[in-house]
Structure formats: C-alpha cells, structure tokens
Amino acid sequence: MFALLDCNNFYASCERVFRPDLNGKPIVVLSNNDGCVIARSNEAKAVGVPMGAPAFKYQELFNEHKVNVFSANFALYGDLSMRVMNILSTYCPEMEIYSIDEAFLDFRGFDYQDLPKLGKEIAIKVHKWTGIPVSIGFAETKTLAKVANRVAKKYPKQTSNVHFIDSDEKRIKALKWLKVEDIWGIGRQLSKKLNAIGVNTAYEFTQLPDEYVRKQMSVVELRLKNELAGQPMLQIEKRQAKKNIATTRSFEKNYTTFDELAERVVTFSVSCAEKLRRQKSCCTSLMVFIHTNGFRKEMPQYSRNIVVKLPYASNSGIELAKFALQALQRIYKQGYLYKKAGIIVMDFCPENEVQHSLFENSDPRHKVLMKTMDGINARIGQQKIKLGSQDRDRIWKMKQERLSPRYTTKLSEIIIVNS
DNA sequence: TCTGGGGTCCTAGGACCC
DNA sequence: TCTGGGGTCCTAGGACCC
Numbered sequence A: 001m002f003a004l005l006d007c008n009n010f011y012a013s014c015e016r017v018f019r020p021d022l023n024g025k026p027i028v029v030l031s032n033n034d035g036c037v038i039a040r041s042n043e044a045k046a047v048g049v050p051m052g053a054p055a056f057k058y059q060e061l062f063n064e065h066k067v068n069v070f071s072a073n074f075a076l077y078g079d080l081s082m083r084v085m086n087i088l089s090t091y092c093p094e095m096e097i098y099s100i101d102e103a104f105l106d107f108r109g110f111d112y113q114d115l116p117k118l119g120k121e122i123a124i125k126v127h128k129w130t131g132i133p134v135s136i137g138f139a140e141t142k143t144l145a146k147v148a149n150r151v152a153k154k155y156p157k158q159t160s161n162v163h164f165i166d167s168d169e170k171r172i173k174a175l176k177w178l179k180v181e182d183i184w185g186i187g188r189q190l191s192k193k194l195n196a197i198g199v200n201t202a203y204e205f206t207q208l209p210d211e212y213v214r215k216q217m218s219v220v221e222l223r224l225k226n227e228l229a230g231q232p233m234l235q236i237e238k239r240q241a242k243k244n245i246a247t248t249r250s251f252e253k254n255y256t257t258f259d260e261l262a263e264r265v266v267t268f269s270v271s272c273a274e275k276l277r278r279q280k281s282c283c284t285s286l287m288v289f290i291h292t293n294g295f296r297k298e299m300p301q302y303s304r305n306i307v308v309k310l311p312y313a314s315n316s317g318i319e320l321a322k323f324a325l326q327a328l329q330r331i332y333k334q335g336y337l338y339k340k341a342g343i344i345v346m347d348f349c350p351e352n353e354v355q356h357s358l359f360e361n362s363d364p365r366h367k368v369l370m371k372t373m374d375g376i377n378a379r380i381g382q383q384k385i386k387l388g389s390q391d392r393d394r395i396w397k398m399k400q401e402r403l404s405p406r407y408t409t410k411l412s413e414i415i416i417v418n419s
Numbered sequence B, C: 001t002c003t004g005g006g007g008t009c010c011t012a013g014g015a016c017c018c
Helices: A010-017 A042-047 A059-064 A074-088 A115-130 A143-154 A168-177 A188-196 A200-205 A210-216 A219-228 A258-278 A317-331 A366-378
Strands: A001-007 A026-028 A037-041 A068-071 A093-099 A103-107 A134-139 A162-164 A247-256 A281-292 A301-312 A338-350
Touching: A001 A074, A001 A115, A001 A143, A010 A026, A010 A037, A010 A068, A010 A074, A010 A093, A026 A042, A037 A042, A037 A210, A074 A093, A074 A103, A074 A115, A115 A134, A115 A162, A115 A210, A134 A143, A143 A162, A143 A168, A143 A219, A168 A200, A200 A219, A210 A219, A210 A281, A247 A281, A258 A281, A258 A338, A281 A317, A301 A317, A317 A366
Parallel strands: A026 A068, A134 A162
Antiparallel strands: A001 A103, A001 A134, A026 A037, A093 A103, A247 A338, A281 A301, A281 A338
C-alpha cells in the first residue's frame, strides 16, 4: 500500500494555527505582490472565490463575506510543513515529500500492521501536534492513493479523513465517481480531448484501449492508466538535485530604464547562484527574460528571452550577474513598460566536477568569497551582504499588506498569550 | 491601479553520424 | 532502371504538477 497524505487547504490552515478565532471563517492567501488567490479555506470556496482569482477583482466579494485576506507567509508555511513531514518520517522510512503540503509513504511490507488504524492515528497526531488538518488516501499505486485522498477530502465525516482503496469494488466505485479532469496527470488540454470522445470519468479512461492511449496521448498517460487499474508503475522517488533553478518576479510597478531592470537581473542572478551553491551545483548556461504586462492588451507589448552559454561552469553570484547583464543588454529595448523579469539557470554539473577550460575559468577567489557571503547571510539574515550593483535598501519590495507574523521562526514575532 | 512563482517530462523534427 | 538501414543528439514546444 502507498499512502498519500495531503494537508487540507494548507496555507489557509497555517494561518489558523495561531489564530483559532478564524476557525469556520473564510480565509484566502494571496500570491506575491498580493496579486491573486493561491489558497482558500473551505468557507472561502463556498462563497465562490475561485483559485487564481485576481484580488482586486474580488475585493467586493471579500468585503461582502468578511473574507480574511492574507499575504503569503512562506516562512510560516515552510516551517509548519517541516513539522508535518518530521512526524510522518517517524511512521515510515520510505517517504517522498512531493510538495510543501503532500507526501507519499510506502507501506509495502507493513503486512502485520493494521493500516486503517495507523492511518487514523497519523491524521490525528499531525493535527494535534501541528494544528494542521490532513487527509490520507491508501491504495496499491501512487495514482490510486491520490484518488483515495480525494475521496477522504470530499467526505471527511464518513471517512474520518482517511480512505482506503483495498478492493476492486472500491477502486471502481471511486473511479466512476472521479471526473477525468481530476485525475493526477490529466490537465485541461487532455480532459478536453477525452471529453470530446465521450470519456468523462476516470473509470471510462481506464476502459480505453492501450494502443489508443499510447498513440493519441503518450507513454505518460499509458502509465497513468495502468496505475489506475491497480498496476504500480511509479515508485517513491528520492530527492534529486534540481535540473533548472529560477528566480523570477513581477514588479510592483512598471520599469522603463535599463538600470532598473539591470538591478533586478543582478539580484535574481545572485539568488540563483545561492540556490545553486545550496545543492552544490554549477550551471553552464542561463536564460534571461523580460516582458511587459500581458494583461494590458492596449499597451505596446514586448517579450523576449535569451539563453547564453557560459564560457565556464559557475555558481558565483558575481559571474552569473555579469553574464546575465550582458544578455540583458542584448534583449533590452527602450520605450516599453516592463512588468516582469527572471533568470533561469540550466545545464548543471556538480561543483566538484567542473571541467576546466584552457583559456578562461571561473575566478577561484569567488569560491571563498561566496562561502563567506553565504555564511554571513545565514547567520544574520538573508541578503545582508549584497553586490554593489544591487539595491541596498530593498529586500523584495513586494506588496505584502496582509502579512501574518512569523510565529514560529522569528523570536520577535512569537505569539503573546498574556501580556 | 491592481493578474504568482517554481518545477518536470515527453515528443517531433532536424541535423548529424556510420 | 534501380537510391538503405540504423543510430544519436539537440531543440522547441506542449503538456503536466504544486
């Protein structure tokens, strides 16, 4: 049996942990710059706030239903996520942290355990110890565990937040209930295609011939079909080094000059370099992109990206910033209102296996310098040491008007019980 | 006025090799 | 008159996930 544990409305639930007065009340959490809705409590879903809703368009609805609005507080969510995962790791050695609020557990071989009982125990303990409510689905494949999890979420009372698919009857019942677009791995495009040929439920999808799925779709969907039929095709995956790393942001206002964009590009490069060093990789190419606000159709639009191959592998913020700036120079055009920019670093190699070049190499002094900078920033706070070409005063100048305290990671913001 | 950020995998087609 | 068969690597684009 595989289990999938998923935290219910995770970000919204995090906001409730230290604010029990918000239980039963609608909550939404907004993206960076307080742009759009990225999480909703059940009550917020019930009053009709859709996922991804632009906050400014829904202000009236928020007011009308007294929706509690929060800016994303990733320090809090990350810390609570870690606590949840720590508890899970005490139950099962084979675990895959699939996202900030989800984990697969491999219970194959737990033959003498009463898994239904264990599942309930896990759900209760996580809730009790962290304040985060969770749902758990058990089944013979990861994809079916996802399905089971959905059932548990949809029927919390009947299932006590834990659902088992342990017979063919239950499997078929769940698949007949599940809409095809709700299958893990079937998105908007594929469900449109499937609906067009009369396939509306997960069960109907499993009845398609293999060759059809393989030809009309791809091996991924064929794997999915087998998984839904109860044949495990996916295993628990070990945490792997990333193959791409990105730092991209929308700006709080439009930028016009090269210098404004350059500062952002340098800062994003420094951030990518830090992330590279954290996983002990160097990159050998990088992409810079800039674009105007695509939502403002009446404005002149401009959008370009450029990929540059580096002459040598590097994870030095100084070097990446230098190459990124050269790239920016090649794509920047005057006369546009820029809304977003980003850096994506690609083509990695391990930092201790860098192929040296005969003529041009990464400055060896940077290694020591970066280590020192990382050390200082780790000790006294992010971005305390920066490059001269970065804006000294700003951290991420983001609009975050509804930010909750960092209850668990910042001593000065700890909750006061009685003052 | 205001619309997020960060990832992965697969396929088809072109260029090239012997 | 007749024009093979088997590969690899790379890229862009499209799909998906949270």
